[in-house]
Amino acid sequence: MEKKWEEMSSDEKQEALFARWISPEGVKFVSPEAEKAYRERTTRFKNALQLKKKPDRVPVLLIPSFAPAYYSGLTPYDVMYNYDKIAAAWKKFSLDFQADSHGGCAVPSPGKFLEILNFRLYKWPDHGVSKKTTYQAIEGEYMKADEYDILINNPLYFFYYIWPSRVFGALEPIATLPHLSCLTEMYGVAVPFFYYGTPPVKAAYQALLEAGDEALKWIQVVGGFDVEMPSLGFPAHQAGPTKAPFDVIGDTLRGTKGIMLDMYRQPDKLLQAMEVLTPMFIQLGVGAAKMAGNPLIFMPLHKGADGFLSDEQYKKFYWPTLRKVIMGLVDEGCFPFIWAEGGYNSRLEVIRDLPKGKTAWLFDLTDMAKAKKALDGIACVAGNMPMDLLTVGTTQEAIDHTKRLIDICGKGGGYIMANGAFFDEVKWENLKAIVDTVKKYGVYK
């Protein structure tokens, strides 16, 4: 009889999730070739990731931002406002470039949804940036310096009421809603609810309902794509994302400047808040992996890159809770695929403190020889196809760099070719040359 999930070791859980990924339930492959390609690709990734077996060749994955839209001659605006155009463009991109996986097509958030709720956290096409430009975050203190206690003592209240009321203009009135913790008797049961009858709160809820309709239309496209791509032979390289607690606070709650000042002015509150966020962001990844039947959880890292923090600051503020999130994921059978954006040269020694064969590190601008050396036998390394080569380099330079990366990092397995940073419009011939070169040059004999 099969073991229950709770009875499994973390290794068994990981194997069970990989098994579900490699043999997905309910996928109707379009052809025997598609099924074969799907299994070869997932197995190739699994072997490169776990460091137990050498894969048949170096796997290659692409993580585009709006590149599939540009490739199909569409602007970011086009795909954010015409959801039916998203899947076709993203599918064409996968089929034409033939990388070993797909990353979903959720990059273009639904424009009308953002309009209905008056999203304030980003500028998006035709709303602060041009129709041809990708969305970009607006730095700010969406959580105030004196609000740590709310986040620490009542994180759900913070994320359900305070946070949405800050980042969605249309939801401002919900910040006035009372706690519903006093509803334990008939006496007074209706009191907190009169708020829901007031016009501003009603309008906020009306907006929520309309936004929900819009999100539903959009998710059908995104979900449909996730169902179709495996049937064509392309596995998803992520079940979902999660983040480092320091980045959760530093990216959009307190902002870069806010968190940096907190490191000096209220370090204990910051540390405490990150501890509170840790189990939430473990659960975010674990839930996604179990639901999708895919152990891979993407973790884009931002504010711990070279230069952003000193070694001491990284070890005190960034790494402890990042490591806890990673370990929480690993314990539940997930395989954290950690994307170290920017440079990570100064962190390589610190991140070695991880169990063997349980994580993958995708590097952007890090020295790959150093990275491979530091993580050899500890973690799969990935990435480093540089943006300047993709954008302005010659095709020959892209090919040469790909070969060099395979020489440096590919030895013995444990390497995945990937772009280093999210990309939009690039030289398509360079991108194609990279994938093709991996397929020829990256074969293990």
Add this chain to the structure above:
Amino acid sequence: MATDLVSALADLKEKEALKIVEDRLNAKEDPLKILDNARRAMEIVGKRFADSEYFIPDLVYSGEILKAITEMVKPKLSKAAEAKRVGKVVFGTVAGDIHDIGKDIVVFMLDVNGFEVYDLGVDVPAQKFVQKIKESGAPIVGLSGFLALAFDSMKQTIEAMKAAGLRDKVKVMIGGGQMSDEIRKYTGADAYGKDAMAGVTLAKKWAGAG
């Protein structure tokens, strides 16, 4: 408790630094002397940043303390203190890109290193750079960008300078995000600075102050 403003600010002791300033202002000390101490402290901060002893959080924090000191001192100044400026720089994040953290750090470092910086903000159209260069006569231009779309915006901005007959009169540096020497060639800039201190070094070299 440090009694010396230079070391209090350079060591990022916020409360101590502000207390010293308060005490010295109460003692009717010349506010220009206080500002001069603050400037010396910021030179130390800049040096520690260049030596990788300080990082971005330390720089940001020193900037906040400096801002508080300046606000305390300002009302006591009889007339605007004329700081000695070593050169003029026009700076901005190029069209289409709204990222400002990197730009702000370089602008801040140029400022504490004695440059008069015309910060045009983010998403700056090429013509606005051209206009400001003409108006200010600044011989140095800094183009910042985080996204890959900035590659083309930078190129277009430099072409606009050419079209306006300004290209020979200015030195242009680029920096930020995915910039590299390859991108410098592509854009036609004179130099690429990999971090804030590289930007300061370039500006000093070009201003003949380094």
